[in-house]
Amino acid sequence: MLALAVIIITAAPLMNAFADEPAIEVAPEPAIERAPNEETMEAALIAVRRLIGLDEDVFTDFSYHSSFSNWQTREGLIWTFYWNSRDNNAFVYASATAEGKLLDYRNYNWEERSFGFAEVGKDEAIAKADAFIKAANPDSYSYYKAPEGVWISIGSSEYNFSYVAEVNGRPFSATGISVQVNKFTGDVTGYNTGNIEPGNFIFEDATPIISESAAISAYAEKIGLTLEYRSSHDWQEGTITVFPAYTLNSYDGRFIGARSGDVVQHVYDRGGGEMDEQSALGPAEPEASAANDSAGGGFDRTNLTPAEIAALERVGELITSDKALENLFEIMELPNLDVEGFDEQMINLRRDHFDRERFFYEINLYKWFGMEDMAEDELTGVYGRVDADTGRVVAFNRNLGYGIQTWNETPAFSALQAEAAAEAFLKRHAPDEHAKSKTDSSSAGVPTPRWGGNYSFNYVRHENDTPFRDNGINISVDPNTGKIMSYSLNWFENISFPSVRNVLTPVRALTAFVEQNGSSIYYITTGESNAALVYDFTSWGLINPFTGKAMDFSGAPWEENAVATPAYDDVKGHWSDSYVTRLLDNGVFHWGGAFEPDRAMTQQEFLQYIMLANTSFPITPLSRISERGFDIDADSDKILTRQEAARIVVEYLGYGKVAEQSEWFIYPFNDAVDEQFRGYITIAYILGIIGSGDNGNFNAASNVTRAHAAVILTNIILAGS
DSSP states (O other), X not given: OOOOOSOOOEEEEOOOXXXXXXXXXXXXXXXXXXXXXXXXXXXXXXXXXXXSOOOTTTEEEEEEEEEEXXXXXXXXXXXXXXXXXXXSSEEEEEEEETTSOEEEEEEEETTSOOSSXXXXXXXXXXXXXXXXXXXXXXXXXXXXXXXXXXXXXXXXSEEEEEEOOEETTEEBTTOOEEEEEETTTOOEEEEEEOOOOGGGSEEOOSOSOOOHHHHHHHHHHHXXXXXXXXXXXXXXXXXXXEEEEEEESOTTSEEEETTTOSEEEOOOOOSSOOOOOOOOOOOOOOOOOOOOOOOOTTOOGGGSOHHHHHHHHHHHTSOOHHHHHHHHHHHTTOTTOOGGGSSEEEEEEEEOSSSTTOEEEEEEEEOOOOGGGOOTTOEEEEEEEEETTTOOEEEXXXXXXXXXXXXXXXXXXOHHHXXXXXXXXXXXXXXXXXXXXXXXXXXXXXOOOOTTOOEEEEEEEEETTEEEEEEEEEEEEOTTTOOEEEEEEEOOOSOOOOOOXXXXXXXXXXXXXXXXXXXXXXXXXXXXTEEEEEEEOOSSSEEOTTTOOEEOTTSSBOOOOSOOOOOXXXXXXXXXXXXXXXXXXXXXXXXXXXXXXXXXXXXXXXXXXXXXXGOSSOOOOOSOGGGGTOOOOOOSSSBOBHHHHHHHHHHHTTOHHHHTOGGGSOOOSSSOOOHXXXXXXXXXXXXXXXXXXXXXXXXXXXXXXXXXXXHHHHHHHHHHO
16 A cells, blocks of 8 residues: 655635535445545534634635654644635634644734733633633643743734643643633634644652752763853844853753762653654745946045045955955865856955954856756855955855765765864964864764765863864765865954953852752653653853853843733732733733832823833833833833823824823813813823813823733723723
């Protein structure tokens, strides 16, 4: 029987998978053995339709395709289904295994409501998500307790819940389910799972485990921290800052066993069946740069600015493009290469972004033709980067015909021979940099060429006996010819490296880091359907080697951006409780800790607060409101009054120019107000954002508290809904 090895794509009118069809007598077909397309598709389709609600009057177009999760072995057949509305304003997507296990589901309507307060409570939405997980995972739903993460935004139509399976009171990191629930209707609109069944694994006991301090010592001794330099680039200023940092050596999936204190290696394992994800994405096509030629009559060098003349003089000091080509072909051992034989030739002179005194020639040569016209070893592309001051080639790459991309079980050059060729090349062309570099210890040896690939060697720059991974050398060698196929020298000049004397020991640094950020204990897969309990300290990647505190990737102290949802217990019993709680339940909040409902606000604090109506995340204090695109006068020192609040709200909503025409409006309140605020107050009243105080008065000069601001923000959101 032929194996099912094709992708099937088709479209047909939507049919009810559960309708009873009348029996029709037909002539028997010839007895042939069929691939199980229909059987597996039916199982998958029925499983999907049982779980998802589908309005067949809306979703009239149906299409589907099948694929394998492992293309090499033709295992893991997956069916994917699409339903679209006639007007293409709504679609449903779902995928399931041939055995009927739902993997993905998404129901989206481009015209559905998104902005506004949730009309379905969080607890009700969680109950909907739990019920869906139970229906989709009847054998394993009991592993999934309360959602680990809950996210909601005033501008989104959905609750987003993330679940991780729990075993022996500890999370199982290999698992994960996400569910989306519409906050207005309560319908489940999205679902995704990694399709890993906890029941297929054998778990270590959760007790006893070693102490956190013992795990820290074991990690430092057996896995280790690496002291290295990192760099931060300021693209606006064109500067580079280098700083030292400790990094944890867990990049290859090594952990400390929570029970044994030994190194535990993570191994990707699905527990009874492996699914290798294959990428269909290839390298992006190079884009040609458009030449910008200009000429102006009567305009000559005398009309240039001093800076422009200086630039011309600087360029006059550089080597020519012909010399750059000559040097490139010499290092690539292509002395007789015919440039005109390439269909496209691009040579650009570029100024280095950070070191503004350095210029480089970027050289690209391409041939465009069909694969059938391409010889196996034909040179189809050349890339080079040449220092325009010194003529030194700092990078090149050669591309050969597709015919060479074949499997080679026994390459002509061994890994050791290829490495020797790379070393000899570097000693000739980059001796100083090579002397300051070491082979990258983070790579697990030299890979064997596969599918026409090359041997690749990576060298990391070292300063003060400390690696600087942002600089180094990469070189690749053809396994069949021994030729250098690519070479890249990435080496900053004119930068300084801070001293790394007196840094903390790895144990002390990691201890301080864990004291600040904590640690995690969870299960990982270790192969052959086993799962081990491990300590994980990698909540953040960089550690200040002098203090042990977390750093961001600019070298500055790390600050937690994700603000935990506050409790705001101090509003309980306050008149503003319902407003503050409603905002909080919809993910709208600004301050951590206490809310302080009776606290007066400054104009700038108020503007920052109402801006939450137009963002998905809590915001932190801003030095300049204009950076967020709002040119609104909001003083950071002045206490906010009701009339200023009306002005800020109306300007924020885009009606400021109209409000300036105060004579156009009939003022709706009894008490007097400064003429300049009449239009703003009236518009805010018409929009339902502000109301009157006692006896129909507006009380324009009264201060605005945080409680009042919560009411105003609620009304802005309701008006926008």
